[in-house]
Amino acid sequence: MHPHAVGGAGKATAPYGSWESPISAAAVSAAGRTAEGLAVAGDGRLVWVETRPEEGGRAVLVKEPAEPGGKARDVTPQGFAVRSLAQEYGGGAFAVQGDVVVFSNYSDQRLYKQTIGDNLPLPLTPDYAGSVVRYADGVFDPHFHRFVTIMEDHRHGSSNPITTIAAVRISNRDIEEPTMLVSGNDFYAFPRVDPTKKRMAWIEWSNPNMSWDKSQLWVGYFNEKGEVQKRICVAGGDPTLVESPTEPKWSSKGELFFITDRRNGFWNIYKWDEQSNLVTTLYSLDAEFSKPMWIFGVSSYDFLGKDDSSHKIICCYRQNGKSYVGVLDHDSDSFSKIDIPFSSVNNIVSGDGSFYIEGASASLPVSIAKVTLDEKRTIATDFSIVWSSSEDVAKFKSYFSFPEFVEFPTVIPGQHAYAYFYAPYNDIFQGSSDEKPPLLVRTHGGPTDEARGVLDLSVQYWTSRGWAFVDVNYGGSSGYGREFRERLLGQWGVVDVNDCCSCAAFLVGTGRVDGQRLCVTGESAGGFTTLACLAFRQTFKAGSSLYGIADLASLRAGMHKFEAYYIDNLVGNKQAYFERSPINFVDKFSCPVILFQGLEDTVVSPDQATKIYKAIKDKGLPVALVEYEGEQHGFRKAENIKFTLEQEMVFFARLVGKFKVADDITPIKIENFD
DSSP, rough: OOOOOEESSSEEOOOTOOOOOOOOOHHHTTTTEEEEEEEEOTTSSEEEEEEEGTTTTEEEEEEEETTTTTTOEEOOOOOOOOOHHHHHHHBEEEEEEEEEEEETTTTOOEEEEETTTTTEEOSSOOOOSSOOOEEEEEEEEEETTEEEEEEEEEETSSSSOEEEEEEEEEESSSOOOOOEOOOOOSSEEEEEEEEESSEEEEEEOTTTOOOOTOEEEEEEEOTTTEEEEEEEEEEEETOOOOOOOOEEOTTTTOOOEEEEEEESOOOEEEEEEETEEEEEEEEOOSSSSSOSSSSOOOEEEEEESSTTTTTTEEEEEEETEEEEEEEEEETTEEEEEEEEEESSSEEEEEEESEEEEEEEOOSSSSSSEEEEOOOTTSSSEEEEEESSSSSGGGGGGGGGOOOOEEEEEESSSOEEEEEEEOOOOOSSSSSOOOOOOOOEEOOOSSSSSSOOOOOOOHHHHHHHHOOEEEEOOOOTTTSSOHHGGGGGTTTTTTHHHHHHHHHHHHHHHTTTOOOOOOOOEEHHHHHHHHHHHHHHHHHHSEEESOOOOOOOHHHHTTTTTGGGGGHHHHHOHHHHHTOOOOOGGGHHHOOOOEEEEEOOSSSSOOOHHHEEEHHHHHHTTOEEEEEEOOBSOOOOHHHHHHHHHHHHHHHHHHIIOOOOSOOOOOOOBBBBBO
16 A cells, blocks of 8 residues: 555545555456346246356356345356347347247357257257358247247348348257248337237338337238238338337237337337227336337336236336336326336346346446335335346445436537546545546447446446546437437537537536546447547547547448448538548547457457557557457457456556556557657
């Protein structure tokens, strides 16, 4: 320890950024497990996908233990991994019926059928060399003993794959070509079969829209052969209404519910009346009951009870930076909030007499909890954690910094954006009264995404060492309705950049941080915002880009189908593409930059990082580039997550911080500095 003096609360006083902390980069990488997709098996126990950094990011299907406090059991045998590459981001990689699971295998992208407890998955789809046919978001069809799934076919070209809704036979051992059920549009999602009648709902949309811009909900009726014979558009077909319906679900009585954002611009829950083909809202609120569909298989609501005879829906909504969970009675249109410890919720599925929820809070890492309700279904009588992304995180609790929800003014008079601010905090150290802490601004990816203010050891790594940290929800972020989300249309590289700089200036102006030690970091689209801040503004003193975008035109040229027009909508014309690309204005960079890039990234080409690195190096500014073999868009390997965090920390400390880090880290060489 290296205290200068002992503070008033018995804490040692030391320079901000130099504090010792038990929250190591290794602890952060070990806490990097994620959950994806929730489903309840026939015995009432939960199954979900867990990704494991310690296994190179392998995704494994696991099952809830029979006894509370027991250990979850792996369902997926060695040699297999449950991950779809459909639309590049995947999701919806498995479905369960009884004790049978159908899953998409990562290495070959084929669908396999497996009985839980049996370690011999059987292939259901043909073996196409090169993983050129991908599947996601599938469901069992009880009427025709088949599996209905989104199918993305790259056999005729990877730049424009053909997406359809297809049926895969699961009742015989012969492997057959899937049967196409619905085709003709650019994208499909959420194929959902009515358990009571031979019909199916689905979501579809077409370029140049993303699903959250404009989509349609359809219902198709099967003939006796299982073909979709006739269809009807339920929502999204009225040219006078701009809406993006999502998440259709059938009740056990054959009632169709879904979420859309018509009229008020917020995703609310609706119900379809088949006779009139009209839809009605169950509960109108200026809050988001769903979120942008970046991955397949999202579940923001479900029907309570095994046969959902209670007419009650368990759901969550997001409002003013917080998630709320409640029970919606779709007969009386009443909503009862359920008090649970999560402030952020991702997925909900119903069990028998209970429900499972994936969420987090400022003191709980991303977790899955089982919630039991009282007989009236209005009060939670039990809340138990089934799975945690970081089981031993509680030992660091005395070092945690808790977020402050901040509303700050943007450059537009009267307009505001939002952020979560974390002040530096450590159980042993404090800063001196005559020093303000350095600040790290994080710009989230997407850019149509949201920072959520939940416990994240990668944030606490900084704050426990004496850094202030802020997660910015700039204009264009999700979680605040369509109008806020659409601030970024045609303005990417302007609004996000302005808002991040405005947030930093607000924190300086309110006396929270040191205006001479402002740093910025971001991943993917957040990396673009970071690089644009560094190229076009003078706010920050250093930056870090993780697989960030430097050249918008290059990104657009190599973009996969799912986002082919997304960039156009956000940027605009050719001139804007040029003028907002940091790679074209390297002469405007005036501070150090460190870049991290996966060499197998298909979303942001590795040559973007190489180009910006060479250009900044040639200009004579301090710069470093770290490239990872075997990593794609987003680092999954524990050792790389650890190395990235450590090198970011040391880079900023050496070039901006004016302090020495307490950790024993060997810094990489910085060009034009070492």
